[in-house]
Amino acid sequence: MTSDPVEPRPPLLSYAALFLQFLGFGALAFGGPVAQIAMIRRKLIDEDQWMSSARFNRLLAVLQALPGPEAHELCVHLGMRAKGRIGGVLAGLGFMLPGFVLMLVLAWLYFSIGVKSNWMSSAFIGVQIAVLAVIVRAAHRIGLHVMVDRSLWIIGAVSCAASLLGVSFWLILPAAGLTYALAQRSRRLAAATLFMLMLSIGLAARYGFGGPSAPPVAVAGVVPMTASVAALFFTGLKAGLLTFGGAYTAIPIMRADATRGGWIGDGQFLDGVALAQVIPAPLIIFGTFVGYAGGGFPGALALTAGIFLPAFGFSLIFYDRLELILENKSLHALLDGVAAAVVGLIVATVLQLGTSMLRTVPYWPLALAIFGFALAAAYRWRAQLAIPVTLVLAGLAGVLSF
Incomplete structure (x- = not known):
């Protein structure tokens, strides 16, 4: 023995x-x-x-x-x-420190100096288009791991539609998790009823009290509003707690708060995601850029602290108990449902960002060509620096095209 x-x-x-x-x-x-x-x-x-x-x-x-x-x-x-x-x-x-410091410096340069020349504006447009392609590839990759049965596909599709209609992710995510947990217990009718009821409440809250109101939109290169440090910390905390399957899943959560608050535009938001992918850092560090847009250095620090607090907390508090906690099968089903809804939210965000970009792209056939190149590179190119190099090439293509 x-x-x-x-x-x-x-x-x-x-x-x-x-x-x-x-x-x-x-x-x-x-x-x-x-x-x-x-x-x-x-x-x-x-x-x-x-x-x-x-x-x-x-x-x-x-x-x-x-x-x-x-x-x-x-x-x-x-x-x-x-x-x-x-x-x-x-x-x-x-x-996290090297990426945080680099992103903080880049955010300060971006919002202090700004994009003042035509060629820089064109380069950032090319990069934004490529970032959309990278997010599409990420959504597909996450979806392949998450959408393992028909119920999850339905949850993802309905979540996407609900987000496009303006339902808050605060309702979508718990509804999706509870729905799939019930479905796994062969209570499909109750699951479907619960999901539709919670989404109906969301639609009623969005449209039933005085009609929908358009959120303020930040003009490219200008930050018209600021957010409180507490609000930025809470935005980061939500993103940190609801980021399943990679940092791309934080994009719809942070963008929802930023759009509602009006302290960063879609083009600036995509620039922040792009910068996070060309520096040595976890991708979630783009939250530092978003926080700086909303509240300068204190805002960047607050939003970053909120994002990383759960990442510290889970290991520091639970440590060896993590495996025991996640053996609970009901918790597995709940997390799977939330993850499927998050994939739907990413798809909805890509569609919203793409629609927003149509208003700023000077010539959309060339934009489609850059998008196609970046998408092909995201699928086919496996090198460690593939994404940063792709974004740089897209920026050069933007200078030549626009």
């Missing part, structure tokens, strides 16, 4: 060494979560053996079921495994 192998443990590190280790990961965090996780795995699991490969795989499965940026949550968890809760905080801060 052989005993089970001893689970590896991280080496003894000082707090400073731990922070610098994850600061280095943050400085090289190009290519999105897959590339970021692969980098961390290669160094800490394959080379330094902080834990076994099997435990790492289980940990990833748990983190991917939770909301928030999984690469950042992984860093927090590994830091806590090495040096306790202080280590978890230091690891998480180290990983």
